Amino acid sequence: MAKDFPTRAENYAQWYNDLVIKADLADNSAVRGCMVIKPYGYAIWEKIQATLDKMFKDTGHSNAYFPLFIPKSFFSKEANHVEGFAKECAVVTHYRLKKSDDGKSIVVDEDAKLEEELIVRPTSETIIWDTYRTWIQSYRDLPLLINQWANVVRWEMRTRLFLRTAEFLWQEGHTAHATKDEAIEETGKILNIYANFAENWMAVPVIKGVKSPNERFAGAVETYCIEALMQDGKALQAGTSHFLGQNFAKAFDVKFLSKENKLDYVWATSWGVSTRLMGALIMAHSDDNGLVLPPKLAPIQVVIVPIYKKAEQLAEISEKAEIIKKALVAKGISVKYDDRDTQKPGWKFAEYEFKGVPVRIAIGPRDIENGTVEVARRDTLEKETYQMTDIDIKIENLLVQIQDNIYKKAFSFRAENTFHVDTWDEFKDQIEKGGFVFAHWDGTSETEQAIKEETKATIRAIPLNNPQEEGKCVYSGKPSKEKVIFAKSY
RNA sequence: CGGGAUGUAGCGCAGCCCGGUAGCGCGCUUCGUUCGGGACGAAGAGGCCGCGAGUUCGAAUCUCGCCAUCCCGACCA
Numbered sequence: 001m002a003k004d005f006p007t008r009a010e011n012y013a014q015w016y017n018d019l020v021i022k023a024d025l026a027d028n029s030a031v032r033g034c035m036v037i038k039p040y041g042y043a044i045w046e047k048i049q050a051t052l053d054k055m056f057k058d059t060g061h062s063n064a065y066f067p068l069f070i071p072k073s074f075f076s077k078e079a080n081h082v083e084g085f086a087k088e089c090a091v092v093t094h095y096r097l098k099k100s101d102d103g104k105s106i107v108v109d110e111d112a113k114l115e116e117e118l119i120v121r122p123t124s125e126t127i128i129w130d131t132y133r134t135w136i137q138s139y140r141d142l143p144l145l146i147n148q149w150a151n152v153v154r155w156e157m158r159t160r161l162f163l164r165t166a167e168f169l170w171q172e173g174h175t176a177h178a179t180k181d182e183a184i185e186e187t188g189k190i191l192n193i194y195a196n197f198a199e200n201w202m203a204v205p206v207i208k209g210v211k212s213p214n215e216r217f218a219g220a221v222e223t224y225c226i227e228a229l230m231q232d233g234k235a236l237q238a239g240t241s242h243f244l245g246q247n248f249a250k251a252f253d254v255k256f257l258s259k260e261n262k263l264d265y266v267w268a269t270s271w272g273v274s275t276r277l278m279g280a281l282i283m284a285h286s287d288d289n290g291l292v293l294p295p296k297l298a299p300i301q302v303v304i305v306p307i308y309k310k311a312e313q314l315a316e317i318s319e320k321a322e323i324i325k326k327a328l329v330a331k332g333i334s335v336k337y338d339d340r341d342t343q344k345p346g347w348k349f350a351e352y353e354f355k356g357v358p359v360r361i362a363i364g365p366r367d368i369e370n371g372t373v374e375v376a377r378r379d380t381l382e383k384e385t386y387q388m389t390d391i392d393i394k395i396e397n398l399l400v401q402i403q404d405n406i407y408k409k410a411f412s413f414r415a416e417n418t419f420h421v422d423t424w425d426e427f428k429d430q431i432e433k434g435g436f437v438f439a440h441w442d443g444t445s446e447t448e449q450a451i452k453e454e455t456k457a458t459i460r461a462i463p464l465n466n467p468q469e470e471g472k473c474v475y476s477g478k479p480s481k482e483k484v485i486f487a488k489s490y
Numbered sequence: 491c492g493g494g495a496u497g498u499a500g501c502g503c504a505g506c507c508c509g510g511u512a513g514c515g516c517g518c519u520u521c522g523u524u525c526g527g528g529a530c531g532a533a534g535a536g537g538c539c540g541c542g543a544g545u546u547c548g549a550a551u552c553u554c555g556c557c558a559u560c561c562c563g564a565c566c567a
Contacts, residue, residue: 365526
């Protein structure tokens with residue numbers, strides 16, 4: 001057990017907060033609600049970025065960059081969109097500071113008021129669609145497949161590192177298509193990329209689904225999502241892909257001439273994942289000993305710790321460590337050989353364990369004598385002595401096993417915490433206990449709202465390819481054709 | 491924006507009732523012994539006690555005001 005660190009059972013929220021800070025992932029900043037992402041945390045984000053970026057490019061998307069500031073007037077063009085974001089926008093009103101009259105401080109220069117206020121982007125649909133109008137004239141300009149990596153600001157009341165911060169990093173894809181079908185296909189393609197990334201890189205099993213009208217993105221016709229289940233039984237939306245119909249094209253007058261020489265509005269999608277994925281990654285796998293990272297996203301996959309008394313021993317151990325490191329690096333594995341003399345081996349063990357490094361190799365005098373190394377895996381905390389022969393292949397295989405094991409563990413957890421209920425009493429009871437709760441729903445917004453008010457649970461998703469079955473709404477008793485997933489969520 | 495709590499060394503806290511030289515643990519620095527799961531000893535460094543007024547011979551401590559942060563709610567990726 002790590003020092004001064006609560007267990008999940010004692011206090012899950014505290015466990016998460018402490019973990020993020022003590023594992024050196026991020027910190028609160030001088031700015032309320034905004035975080036500092038520290039090098040170790042940012043290294044994970046960079047791996048997430050690199051992987052997704054390649055996936056986007058492999059499917060024909062290009063990166064671009066649009067302004068941080070959006071003229072206020074743009075927001076009023078799409079009515080639903082305004083309503084969705086108005087309450088959490090940061091607004092720039094002035095462009096100059098000056099010395100105060102007493103010369104002691106800096107104040108806003110009231111003479112430097114902006115003609116039109118600028119909104120710090122909470123998302124970029126408006127500025128992007130205003131730009132797309134000038135880019136798109138013909139069906140030959142389509143599809144337009146753009147992604148941007150950016151920061152956005154949503155002025156949240158209550159914030160939590162990675163899960164909800166006032167400023168966060170994300171990618172937002174914005175595409176334009178000639179046909180409705182093509183746009184819908186795009187949202188599905190992206191949803192599959194997200195699900196593939198979540199499951200095969202983050203080792204987090206997700207459910208692909210569609211959002212209920214209440215949970216839909218402001219301005220979208222349909223919102224698709226991937227939902228993950230955290231260890232405390234709460235759901236976390238890990239990514240969204242929106243079919244925007246012609247809403248933004250109409251609002252920003254983006255038309256194109258088709259092959260048949262007919263003028264029509266283009267069809268749109270937008271989709272994104274954010275630094276919130278870091279929260280999902282942390283909460284999905286970590287334990288009471290600290291962070292557990294899937295090998296594919298761990299900044300350090302293997303750490304080598306020497307155990308020695310005298311300088312001559314260290315020299316011998318270092319020689320062996322460097323051989324191992326070289327062999328592993330040749331296989332594309334990221335290795336850190338920590339030969340710092342300033343910390344003790346035990347201290348290092350605890351440190352790397354807490355930071356979730358998947359594999360630790362310890363080499364001591366005994367190993368030099370026997371031609372072995374001690375290998376410890378973070379996910380199971382098991383230690384084993386390996387012969388040096390084919391050490392690179394053994395470690396490579398071990399990393400694959402760990403990735404696999406972490407996913408399976410998360411998958412069984414979800415399976416054990418997924419429930420089907422038919423009565424309102426069962427429903428309330430199970431929601432209180434946590435997990436994904438499948439229940440019949442009459443399809444109305446009013447029922448969803450009422451359930452939310454009474455239990456704090458929302459519809460997380462209506463799964464894609466959901467089995468159709470006749471039933472009665474768990475709340476209203478009205479007829480229903482399928483069960484949907486309810487849960488409390490982040 | 492409502493309800494609750496807290497601001498004292500880098501971090502975590504005690505001291506405050508009952509005013510009188512600002513303390514403990516961790517961390518940090520130096521030296522020595524240690525080194526296969528967070529070592530031990532010795533010697534050090536480090537404070538506008540959140541900010542501003544007031545009461546008092548004297549305020550971390552009492553009074554008033556302000557500010558900030560955290561937790562719990564309403565809002566949300």
